[in-house]
Amino acid sequence: MKIIKYISAILLLVSNQAFSESTYITIPGEGWSLSLDTPPMTATKSQAEGRLLRYTGSSITTGVTLSVNTEIEATGSHKECFDFYWGKAQKNPMLMKETINTFKNSKAIYATHYSEGEYRGQPFKTANGHAFFVNNGVCIDLHVSHWPREKKSDKIVKDILMSLKITK
Template identity: 25%
Template sequence: MRSVLLFALLAPPCALAQDASFFSVPGQDWGLRFESSLVKSHKGASNGAEFQLQIETTGGLYATVFVEPAEGKGVDSQECKEFYWASAQKNPRIDSDTIQSAPSGDFVKVSYIVRAELNGMSIVQPNANYYGHRSGKCIDVHVSQPFLKGDPVDYTNLKLFEATLKYASVP
């Protein structure tokens, strides 16, 4: 049902302007609000019951949002996390020693590092999934930012995203 997307475009870390963004969930009176470096591109798709969104920022942060009916998946953020993470954790590129899980506002966060080869280059990619539940929907917000192995890993974009991610009413 869900496609796993690996965003592996490399962007150098740099100080960029910040942007507050709001993306509404089709058919709902709410959406997600967050701050990040400026949104460079976004693409969404909905079939009525499900919604997917892909976001790329000028600072190299990538985000995907999945919103699906919660039936059979969970009745709260923790149960939605358990349902989705059972599959996600099987990714062999995840460094299992880096997996951490904790509450984060209205969400349950799972953070981890992916180590991979891309076009002959080694990358280190910090990732976080924010699992939520709202209005009978399970939500999986995934963010990541790749860095070349050996380059300093800058968590500024990821920390800003986490500090500001929240549900908001449609204006």
């Protein structure tokens, strides 16, 4: 019986470590990157033009999707960046407005919410979170989503958002 408990504890530890790794996203021409604790990204795509970046990454096995968008507008403060992007995000008809929660710390202004709808004829439910912040004159929208939405989705999304670091 002790062996089963020991093996179970090892498997739990290994599975938690396998879920999280450091993901680095370099902001073009800036000399700094975003660092996030995410599951391994199994598919990524990025498009850069000057200081603008459009990045998406996903983990097929965990249902986590990550995107980073930069702007050189609305770069005066976290609030200005938040207002710029969040104003656009709220126009999404699949966003469930009654689930919106906003909060902030010194790193960013955050918004979490659920989305529901249909994609390619299939219904979906996701948990979503955003971190909006300015660094070195660049406004950044970090978006994390987890599909399918389940009890642990809120924690997964928030843990990734809260792991945000700027590295040089």
